[in-house]
Structures are given as structure tokens and as C-alpha cells.
Amino acid sequence: MALLEVKNLGISFGGLRAVDDFNISVEKGQLYGLIGPNGAGKTTVFNLLTGVYKPTRGAFSLDGVNLTGKTPLQISKAGIARTFQNIRLFNKMTVLDNVKVGLHNQKKYSLLSGILHSPSYFKEEKAMDEKAMELLKVFDLDKEAAFLACNLPYGKQRKLEIARALATNPKLLLLDEPAAGMNPNETAELMETIRFVRDEFDIAILLIEHDMRLVTGICEEVTVLNFGTELAHGKTEETLKDPKVITAYLGE
Numbered sequence: 581m582a583l584l585e586v587k588n589l590g591i592s593f594g595g596l597r598a599v600d601d602f603n604i605s606v607e608k609g610q611l612y613g614l615i616g617p618n619g620a621g622k623t624t625v626f627n628l629l630t631g632v633y634k635p636t637r638g639a640f641s642l643d644g645v646n647l648t649g650k651t652p653l654q655i656s657k658a659g660i661a662r663t664f665q666n667i668r669l670f671n672k673m674t675v676l677d678n679v680k681v682g683l684h685n686q687k688k689y690s691l692l693s694g695i696l697h698s699p700s701y702f703k704e705e706k707a708m709d710e711k712a713m714e715l716l717k718v719f720d721l722d723k724e725a726a727f728l729a730c731n732l733p734y735g736k737q738r739k740l741e742i743a744r745a746l747a748t749n750p751k752l753l754l755l756d757e758p759a760a761g762m763n764p765n766e767t768a769e770l771m772e773t774i775r776f777v778r779d780e781f782d783i784a785i786l787l788i789e790h791d792m793r794l795v796t797g798i799c800e801e802v803t804v805l806n807f808g809t810e811l812a813h814g815k816t817e818e819t820l821k822d823p824k825v826i827t828a829y830l831g832e
């Protein structure tokens with residue numbers, strides 16, 4: 581059984597079938613691309629898989645656990661984390677605290693311990709500080725731990741968003757256009773980072789991307805969406821040569 585199994589997933593907004601009969605299987609440790617023209621339904625798929633939208637049809641499961649209709653918090657705890665097309669950091673919080681927000685879904689102390697600042701609260705907060713610093717080191721962000729997130733350069737903000745997502749200890753990471761707004765050097769570095777994250781954290785990554793260098797460079801398989809439905813799927817290079825994909829996606 582694949583890590584992520586999506587069967588016949590769909591959602592309509594009024595009369596528009598934004599995603600229809602969508603199927604995908606992502607294996608453990610796989611780097612998988614979800615591509616397609618603007619408005620094809622890619623981000624809507626992510627919103628369905630993270631519980632932001634409830635599907636009108638179909639089902640999905642992670643590691644055999646049915647997550648259809650669950651809340652974003654339940655899905656995060658089950659092991660799906662994401663980043664956003666437009667970076668969504670807590671800009672007025674420090675780099676360290678942004679990562680600690682991700683860790684807080686695993687905290688064990690009670691609300692009362694937090695309010696009373698009990699010894700267990702301090703012990704766990706200290707452990708979280710250490711864990712957050714370890715994650716920041718992985719992304720070479722430890723020296724900026726005390727900076728406000730908004731003061732980081734763009735490429736580092738993208739990395740911080742990935743670090744925060746990883747702090748939730750996911751089995752599957754969803755990256756929504758991670759290379760958006762990056763120059764070729766930053767994109768090349770990002771590709772290394774994504775490969776490293778997959779290997780180091782032993783997770784699967786499903787990513788939406790318009791930058792075909794990144795898609796061909798790191799995705800083993802792709803699914804192409806068009807008008808909310810699958811146009812093609814398979815090994816990346818072969819699928820991108822499919823004439824229907826070229827016509828629909830590359831406009832040739």
C-alpha cells in the first residue's frame with residue numbers, strides 16, 4: 581500500500597468542478613510532482629489533503645488511516661504538513677518561534693501547566709528550543725534564530741517555512757510552488773534542499789511547481805492536472821513528452 585492513497589477525490593464550488601475524480605498514489609520516500617496550467621486545481625488538491633476544504637466526493641488516506649473529512653489539526657497530527665504558494669510565516673515572530681509553532685502540535689504539558697509555568701512546562705519548552713535549533717541548523721538558519729522572520733531574505737524565508745512544516749514531524753510534505761520567485765541559483769540550491777529533506781527526514785514529498793527544471797530535476801513521477809481532472813501521470817520525463825501534456829500545459 582502506498583503512503584498516500586487518493587481515490588476519486590472531488591470538490592465543486594457552485595457549478596465549478598474545481599477537482600474531479602482525482603487519484604494519486606505516493607510511495608514512502610517518493611518525490612512526486614503535481615503540475616498543470618494555472619487554475620487546473622493543484623492548490624485545491626492541497627487544500628483538500630490538508631482539511632482546509634472538505635471533499636464533495638472521494639476519499640484519501642495516509643499510511644492506511646482514512647483522513648477524509650478530518651480537520652486540519654487532525655491531519656497535521658496524522659502526518660501531512662505543507663508550505664504555501666505565498667509564503668505564510670509569522671512575520672513578527674522570531675525565526676526560532678516560527679519553528680516552535682510547528683513543534684507545538686506535539687507538546688504534552690497541559691494548558692494549566694502552561695498558564696502556571698510549572699516545572700514540566702519549562703522542561704518541555706527547553707526541549708522544544710533545542711529541537712527547533714537543531715532544525716534551524718539543518719537549514720543553516722541557526723545564526724538568524726533571533727531575527728524576525730520578516731527580516732530574512734526571500735530564499736531563507738522559503739527554507740524557514742519548510743523547517744516549520746518539518747517540525748510537525750510529517751510523513752508527507754506538500755510544497756506549493758517552492759521555487760516561485762527564486763532566481764536560478766536559489767532554485768538549484770532549493771533542489772538540493774528538497775532532496776536532502778527527503779533523505780534526511782525519510783519522508784515523501786508531493787510538490788506543485790511551474791518550474792520544469794525543478795520538476796524534471798527532482799520529481800520521479802508526476803501527475804498532470806487540467807481543468808480539475810488528470811490529463812496524464814507517470815515517470816516525469818516520459819509524461820512531459822506526452823503530446824496532450826505539451827498541448828495543454830506548455831501550449832505548443
Ligand SMILES: Nc1ncnc2c1ncn2[C@@H]1O[C@H](COP(=O)(O)OP(=O)(O)OP(=O)(O)O)[C@@H](O)[C@H]1O
Binds near residue numbers: 622625
Ligand atoms: N474557495 C474557492 N471558491 C471558489 N472557487 C475556487 C475556490 N478555490 C479554488 N477555486 C477555483 O478552483 C479552480 C482551481 O484553482 P487552484 O487555485 O486550485 O488552481 P491551481 O492549479 O493551483 O492554479 P495556479 O497554478 O494558478 O496556482 C480555479 O478556477 C479557482 O478559481
